Amino acid sequence: MKFGIVVFGDNHPELGRSNQAYYEEVLTMAEWAEELGFESFWLGEHHLYWYGTLVSPPMIIAALGQRTKKLRLGPAVSVPSFHNPLVLAEEYALADNLCAGRLEFALGSGFSPVEFKTFGMTMEEAKERFWEATEVILKAWREEQFSHQGKYYNYENATLYVKPVQRPSPPIWLAASSDDTLVKAGQLGWPMMGIPFARSNNLAEVKAKNDLYLDSYRKAGHGGTPPIMVAMHVYLHQSGDDAARLSRPYFERVTSFTKTHRRPGSKVPDFDEVKRQKLGVFTTPDDAIEIFRAHANTGVTHVIAMVNFGGVPMTDVRRTMELMAAKVFPRVASL
Numbered sequence: 001m002k003f004g005i006v007v008f009g010d011n012h013p014e015l016g017r018s019n020q021a022y023y024e025e026v027l028t029m030a031e032w033a034e035e036l037g038f039e040s041f042w043l044g045e046h047h048l049y050w051y052g053t054l055v056s057p058p059m060i061i062a063a064l065g066q067r068t069k070k071l072r073l074g075p076a077v078s079v080p081s082f083h084n085p086l087v088l089a090e091e092y093a094l095a096d097n098l099c100a101g102r103l104e105f106a107l108g109s110g111f112s113p114v115e116f117k118t119f120g121m122t123m124e125e126a127k128e129r130f131w132e133a134t135e136v137i138l139k140a141w142r143e144e145q146f147s148h149q150g151k152y153y154n155y156e157n158a159t160l161y162v163k164p165v166q167r168p169s170p171p172i173w174l175a176a177s178s179d180d181t182l183v184k185a186g187q188l189g190w191p192m193m194g195i196p197f198a199r200s201n202n203l204a205e206v207k208a209k210n211d212l213y214l215d216s217y218r219k220a221g222h223g224g225t226p227p228i229m230v231a232m233h234v235y236l237h238q239s240g241d242d243a244a245r246l247s248r249p250y251f252e253r254v255t256s257f258t259k260t261h262r263r264p265g266s267k268v269p270d271f272d273e274v275k276r277q278k279l280g281v282f283t284t285p286d287d288a289i290e291i292f293r294a295h296a297n298t299g300v301t302h303v304i305a306m307v308n309f310g311g312v313p314m315t316d317v318r319r320t321m322e323l324m325a326a327k328v329f330p331r332v333a334s335l
Contacts, residue, residue: 001296001335003324004040005033006076006231006304009054010254015311019053025314026060027067029307032318034068036325040104041068042076042231042304047115051257058088058095065099074104076193076231076304077175080133081110081126082119085153086160088133089140093164101165106193107134108175114260128152142168173229182209186216186226193229193302196295197269197279206230206279207298214299229302230295233280233309235316236323240284244275247282250310281305285327292328296335 007029011022030041043060046052054060057075064073073095080088096103109130110116116126132150139146140160148155164170174185176192177199185192192213200206210228217226235247248271255269274280278291292303307320 001292001300001332002039002302003329004038004042004072004302004304005029005321006042006044006306007054007308008044008051008076008254008306009046010051010257010310011053012050012253012311014253017311022053023060025308026054027063028314029317029321030064030068030071030073032321034071036321037329038071038321038325040072040074040302040304042074042104042106045075045077045079045082046112047082048118049114049257051254052115056091058091061095061103062098065095065102068099071102072104073099073102074106074170074173077106077108077173079108079110079130080137081121081129082115083133085133085136086140086155086158089137089160090162092137092170093141093160093162096164096166096170097162101170103164103166103170104173105170106173106175109181138169138172173227176213177209179209179212182213183216186213186218186222187220189217189220189222189226191227191229193231193304195231197233197274198267200279201273202277202279203294203298206295206300210299225301227301228299229304230300231304231306232295233274233282234288234305234307234320234324235282235312236285236288236320236328238284238323240287243282243284246316247312250312251280251282252310254310285323288324288328289331292332293335296332 007026033041043054043057045057061073109127116123129152132152136148136153145157145159172190173193174190176182176185196206237243251271258268275282278294281288281291308317
């Protein structure tokens with residue numbers, strides 16, 4: 001099992017922390033991640049409210065490329081529906097150049113109705129735009145010259161002078177929660193990523209979604225075992241009781257956005273239930289190892305840890321990352 005860090009960009013106003021100070025914390029966390037042996041570092045893309053301060057992942061990846069040397073860097077996820085796909089292809093190609101070919105490109109169609117409404121599109125239109133924009137981005141990266149005639153985007157004999165360092169393209173990941181997207185990811189043969197606490201109620205449902213993806217992957221004739229990545233809140237402490245007590249207010253602060261910005265019908269996460277169902281890790285290193293093993297048994301190969309959620313102090317972030325490196329990594333490396 002491989003481990004990374006993911007930062008969703010939440011900077012709640014009640015914390016009294018400037019965005020500039022928050023960005024410096026993100027850059028510092030990436031330096032720590034590389035020092036401690038994490039494999040990757042990911043950045044969420046959200047807009048227009050406190051949950052979305054990382055408005056331009058490619059710009060931050062370019063900055064991280066100057067502060068790190070080995071970490072794989074990527075958005076979790078890029079939302080092409082909100083952008084001109086040709087410009088987005090250029091921006092991520094530039095980011096791949098500035099981080100010396102370490103870009104991981106993960107895509108998703110977005111989830112916030114507030115963002116869709118403000119950008120002037122329905123959720124259904126956003127999904128249509130997502131698939132068409134993704135096609136444009138991959139053409140722009142992989143072909144010297146291309147044309148595209150679609151419902152939303154039209155290009156004639158377009159070329160992209162700035163190409164990614166990684167050819168024909170950086171690794172492509174697809175964020176998937178609905179059954180149709182899981183099936184599509186498998187058919188395409190793309191690695192899949194998800195957020196168990198948001199899309200599943202228990203480990204059995206996590207496994208069912210992973211199995212659906214894997215079945216589609218194999219039926220499409222793809223070989224090998226594809227990577228499956230999950231994002232999980234992680235807060236480690238030598239005392240399990242203290243881990244739960246201390247992390248609860250941070251979790252409840254960061255997930256409060258779901259009361260106003262969630263998709264219709266989606267759930268508002270409950271801390272105790274997320275902990276009980278092993279969809280979050282608020283515990284000791286020993287218990288964390290068992291949780292990660294349980295996810296490995298569902299097909300998960302990568303875990304990206306949300307460690308600074310809801311304003312977790314940097315001292316606590318550092319402790320969690322150090323405990324992961326010292327106590328968890330050596331015992332789960334073979335999973």
